[in-house]
Amino acid sequence: MDSEASKLNQKADKLDAKGKSGADVLRADAKNLSAGAAALRDTSSAAPVANLVADKDWSTVHPGGSPGSQAFTPDSHTIYFRNGDKGVFGDHASASPQWEIGHESIHVATGQRDQIGPNGFPAYKYGNPAMVESFKSLIGTPAGANNPDNLMGLVYGNN
Numbered sequence: 001m002d003s004e005a006s007k008l009n010q011k012a013d014k015l016d017a018k019g020k021s022g023a024d025v026l027r028a029d030a031k032n033l034s035a036g037a038a039a040l041r042d043t044s045s046a047a048p049v050a051n052l053v054a055d056k057d058w059s060t061v062h063p064g065g066s067p068g069s070q071a072f073t074p075d076s077h078t079i080y081f082r083n084g085d086k087g088v089f090g091d092h093a094s095a096s097p098q099w100e101i102g103h104e105s106i107h108v109a110t111g112q113r114d115q116i117g118p119n120g121f122p123a124y125k126y127g128n129p130a131m132v133e134s135f136k137s138l139i140g141t142p143a144g145a146n147n148p149d150n151l152m153g154l155v156y157g158n159n
């Protein structure tokens with residue numbers, strides 16, 4: 001995430017040097033990726049805490065969450081990961097553990113929620129077709145710079 005942030009900042013500098021637009025979005029991407037990475041490295045007493053939650057307790061910590069949800073960040077101090085039948089990250093896990101951990105780190109570090117695309121659906125790379133369409137529509141946009149899955153797409157690939 002830090003390495004991608006560094007590359008994005010370099011690209012932004014090149015765009016500025018050429019007098020081209022688009023640097024703002026790249027710098028926002030970089031800022032949020034760096035914030036997530038910093039949260040993952042944080043070992044201070046104020047650091048966010050990742051909790052492993054048993055499957056039977058998932059609906060208690062994430063009321064109203066979709067059945068396939070695997071992780072949830074309710075505030076800037078707390079991340080929950082679901083320990084399902086196949087273990088943590090084992091159920092419904094199209095996304096890699098790195099993707100899921102990075103995604104939640106963006107939530108906890110920036111306070112941004114999953115962004116809603118123009119079609120009215122939250123933008124998830126690994127969601128239902130409408131969510132995937134939403135995700136694709138936010139690639140390279142200011143809203144995408146605040147969307148955890150779009151930021152993970154910059155690091156791990158959009159396809």
Ligand SMILES: [Zn+2]
Nearest residue numbers: 103107114148
């Ligand atoms: Zn999310």
